Amino acid sequence: MGNRAGGRRSGPKCVAIVGPFASGKSTLLEALLARTGAIPRQNPIGSGNTVADHSAEAKAHAMSIEATVATTEFMGEQITFVDCPGSIEFAFEAEPILAACDVAVVVAEADEKKIPALQLVMRKLDELNVPRILFLNKIDKSAAAVRDTLKMLQPTSSTPLLLRQIPLRKDGIVVGSIDLALERAYVYREYAESEVTDIPSDEKARELEARFSMLETLADHDDQLMEQLLEEIEPPKDEVFDDLAADLREGLVTPVLIGSAEKGNGILRLLKAIRHDAPDVEATARRLDVSAGSSAIVQLMKSIHTSHGGKLSISRVLRGEITDSSELFGADGAAVKISGIYRMLGKDQTKLTSAKAGDTVALGKLDEALTGDTLTSSKSGIARLIDLQPPQPVFSFALRPKERKDEVKMSAAIHRLADEDPSLDLQHNQETGETILSGHGEMHLRIVREKLESRNQIPIDSQPPSIPYRETIKKSVTQRGRHRKQSGGHGQFGDVVLEIKPLPRGAGFQFTETITGGVVPRNYIPSVEAGVRDFLKTGPLGFPMVDVAVNLSDGSYHNVDSSDMAFQMAAKLAMKEGAVGCAPVMLEPIMKVEIYTPSDATARITALVPQRRGQILGYDARPAWSGWDVVEVTMPQSEIGDLIIELRSATAGVASYRATFDHMAELTGRLADEAISSAGRAA
Ligand SMILES: Nc1nc2c(ncn2[C@@H]2O[C@H](COP(=O)(O)OP(=O)(O)OP(=O)(O)O)[C@@H](O)[C@H]2O)c(=O)[nH]1
Ligand SMILES: [Mg+2]
Helix, strand or coil: CCCCCCCCCCCCEEEEEECCCCCCHHHHHHHHHHHCCCCCCCCCCCCCCCCCCCCHHHHHHCCCCCCEEEEEEECCEEEEEEECCCCHHHHHHHHHHHHHCCEEEEEECCCHHHHHHHHHHHHHHHHHCCCEEEEECCCCCCCCCHHHHHHHHHHHCCCCEEECEEEEEECCEEEEEEECCCCEEEEEECCEEEEEECCCHHHHHHHHHHHHHHHHHHHCCCHHHHHHHHCCCCCCHHHHHHHHHHHHHCCCCEEEEECECCCCECHHHHHHHHHHHCCCHHHHHHHCCCCCCCCCEEEEEEEEEECCCEEEEEEEEEECEEECCCEEECCCCCEEECCCEEEEECCEEEEECEEECCCEEEEECCCCCCCCCEEECCCCCCCCCCCCCCCCCCEEEEEEECCHHHHHHHHHHHHHHHHHCCCCEEEECCCCCCEEEEECCHHHHHHHHHHHHHHHCCCEEEECCCCCCEEEECCCEEEEEEEEECCCCCCEEEEEEEEEEECCCCCCEEEEECCCCCCCCHHHHHHHHHHHHHHHCCCCCCCCECCEEEEEEEEECCCCCCCHHHHHHHHHHHHHHHHHHHCEEEEEEEEEEEEEEEHHHHHHHHHHCHHHCCEEEEEEECCCCCCEEEEEEEEEHHHHCCHHHHHHHHCCCCCEEEEEEEEEEEECHHHHHHHHHHHHHHC
């Protein structure tokens, strides 16, 4: 066993606070800051006075919508906590933070409904290889035995959940905890350090049993401890501590601490675990494979556009030291100059002159640098250490300012918001002229809209994006089109016969000609095609026409009056008159959709598919996701617009989907009539 932990790691740490929605992450941040003296007292979440809920939007919706960064000191060492939002709609915010933090504190609670959400968090930690401590919160209101809770939570974790504390109960209410490594009891006091007491004699047996179970788990990675347990030798406490630290750092176990963020209980034990056991920046640099070398390396975790001070880039210094005004270089070797280094406490900043390895600070005016970028002091630059891709958006709307004069202002504001939130997607639709904003749920986009309106004073109109309907024909028609004008001087003459025929779905447009004897001169045949193509942009129902073949079979011309324009006009006329007789029909896009859902909601999900005119192709276990299914369906694009809202409400907020275009299908009846009339109105 010996000194596996390699001594306690000193120096600044960065701790991400993550977990399912409303599990108490922001409350925990507040408790941690109060306990370490960064703020005078712990204010309740929702009071509007906490470090975490300083934005108007977070207050209004009583949930975190972005990460809050707060640096504090504990026993002379600096710890930066980054409280991440729990909603799946804001989940991407945590990724660049997790990538560069030393340890994650996963705030969980004894709530079965939040297990799939916890699973999502744990998977992300596995993916990014982040060591983690689980803080079992809301112990004040939980009647469940902690051991049963851990059994329930264990399937979400790829490593054993290692219980380090058990609750001390009186009349069924948790009044303190017993630390299984220290073998000491603590009686909780509200918003204050717990009082150390002896382990009550009637708790001793329970304590020993839980302690043995903790040691057994540790012994899985320590042969000497295994022998001691088999021979019933009491292992030295120091060595148990070393094992606890080493197993956490090596990602072999997930230590579990208990407490109540709301009452400020269990906070000191958590701080001590972070101080003594959590890996430091050196370990994190090794994880990211940048431990060797001397140039400074900085990882960007988050970008904020402040109302006065310009852009701030929350950054972790992984190696070396940076000073104000120094230059940093990114992947393309382009230089950015630091203008201001700040220590953050929520929205408050304190100016610094430098930052060293381990520090998490805000760097001013790195306007060209993006969240997730890696920067270095070396002129040769550095490639991004991690490639983070936001998932495919699941909710969109078309937006435009209520007043035209705000267009430029809106576009600049949206670009700032998209810089702050890389999971937002902004596209301009050439066909419809719409600006389409896409994101990860209704709330995600609602917040964007609120920010545009309240922070930038731009009133916004938003609506579901237009569906790219098409039309085609079902019958063939041969139609003559004759364009003739005699208005003094030079006349116009063009005359064509077009055979208009339906083509199979997906074939597009084909133009052919079977002109003999030069009845339409060669040089006017492209004019005929151009006229037909122009007509196809808007068919008789008002949509672009597809899957149509047109053959130019006959016609006539005039030596003087025929022209390119005249033949284009003739072709358009033939199409206009012919198309109505071809039994035009609307086509709508049908998507192939993979819906990802916890298995216990699969039946609910499959039941809502037919209500949205969807067809189930099949469902199966989601590969490598225990307890999840993939439901494969086809569904009209027009039915997918708000699908995510229903999926999320059927699954406590965790279901998601990916859609890709599959085919076009005929749309008739009432839905077609509605689409035609609304397209007519828009035109
Ligand atoms: N009983 C009890 N309630 C708590 C505790 N911690 C937090 N809460 C309550 O849980 C609710 C959510 O708390 P938050 O701290 O906002 O949770 P969060 O995890 O930050 O939420 P999001 O960031 O929106 O995911 C609030 O009503 C808190 O008062 C606790 O220890 N015990
Ligand atoms: Mg929160």
